[in-house]
Amino acid sequence: NAGVTQTPKFQVLKTGQSMTLQCAQDMNHNSMYWYRQDPGMGLRLIYYSASEGTTDKGEVPNGYNVSRLNKREFSLRLESAAPSQTSVYFCASSEGPSSNQPQHFGDGTRLSIL
Amino acid sequence: DQQVKQNSPSLSVQEGRISILNCDYTNSMFDYFLWYKKYPAEGPTFLISISSIKDKNEDGRFTVFLNKSAKHLSLHIVPSQPGDSAVYFCAASSLHTNAGKSTFGDGTTLTVKP
Numbered sequence: 001n002a003g004v005t006q007t008p009k010f011q012v013l014k015t016g017q018s019m020t021l022q023c024a025q026d027m028n029h030n031s032m033y034w035y036r037q038d039p040g041m042g043l044r045l046i047y048y049s050a051s052e053g054t055t056d057k058g059e060v061p062n063g064y065n066v067s068r069l070n071k072r073e074f075s076l077r078l079e080s081a082a083p084s085q086t087s088v089y090f091c092a093s094s095e096g097p098s099s100n101q102p103q104h105f106g107d108g109t110r111l112s113i114l
Numbered sequence: 115d116q117q118v119k120q121n122s123p124s125l126s127v128q129e130g131r132i133s134i135l136n137c138d139y140t141n142s143m144f145d146y147f148l149w150y151k152k153y154p155a156e157g158p159t160f161l162i163s164i165s166s167i168k169d170k171n172e173d174g175r176f177t178v179f180l181n182k183s184a185k186h187l188s189l190h191i192v193p194s195q196p197g198d199s200a201v202y203f204c205a206a207s208s209l210h211t212n213a214g215k216s217t218f219g220d221g222t223t224l225t226v227k228p
Contacts, residue, residue: 004157033215040123042203042218043158058215090157100146100165100209103216105157 002026006091006106013081013113021076021109023091030096032074033058033103034066036087043090049074051096081113117141118206120219128227133191135222137204140185144206148216149178149189152201161202162189194226 007022025032030051035043045058047066055066063085065077074093078085088110092103119138127133137147145166150158164171164178164187171178177190191198201223205216 035218040220042118042120042220044218045215048215092157100163100207102148102150102160102163105150105159107155107157 004091004093004104004106006089006109008109009107010110011112013078013111015081015083015113017081017113018077018079019081020078021089021091021111022073023075023106024073025091025093025104026072027093027104028071029093029104030071031094032068033092033094034064034074034076035090035092036060036085037090037108038087046076046089083113085111086113087111115140116219117144118204118217118219120202120204120222122222123220124223124225126225126227127194129196130193133189133194133198133224133226135189135191135202135204135224137187137189137219138185139187139206141206141208141217142185143208143210144217145209146207147178147180147187148205148207149176150203150205150218152203152221158203191224194224196226196228199224199226 004025033048034046049055049068052071092105094103095101148163149161151161152158180187201221204219207216
């Protein structure tokens with residue numbers, strides 16, 4: 001009963017390095033999302049994928065790219081990490097864009113950029 | 115401009131008493147509202163939701179009230195328990211204009227004292 005699995009759980013990068021955050025869900029959900037949460041703030045949407053094969057920008061997409069590899073997997077890539085991207089990143093999934101069903105979240109990736 | 119606001123960053127209540135968490139929104143197109151609960155080092159989990167066609171939804175100790183004219187919703191927890199201590203996020207979505215994506219408030223940290 002894994003739900004939404006994110007890897008890695010923790011990562012420290014140097015400015016300018018690149019990395020990919022992985023996310024997989026086993027609930028056969030159509031929609032997937034990437035958020036970031038900064039201290040004292042809510043979840044801000046970076047990118048989302050309404051269904052397999054589609055991706056769209058959210059509220060704060062600059063500096064990120066995404067890939068919806070298949071229905072299960074949705075990855076987030078930082079091409080050239082900056083200290084402003086230090087945050088906790090959450091992946092989520094839900095049934096689909098035509099549904100108001102709640103989102104299911106992973107436990108997050110804590111990313112520090114020095 | 116923040117469309118979903120939780121104006122109280124924190125709330126402390128005694129075990130057994132009522133906890134009331136508040137949320138205000140500005141976008142009149144929102145038609146579905148959700149509350150999520152988040153423990154440290156975990157992802158948010160869905161708690162309760164309400165559609166804009168209702169003004170109240172109850173699930174055990176948790177009740178959500180919606181006042182559309184005031185663009186205000188509240189979450190009542192009765193009786194409060196120490197295990198309810200967590201961060202609570204209010205979220206709003208619009209099925210028809212936002213493809214089901216949610217906008218989150220900044221969260222309220224609830225502490226229930228034994």
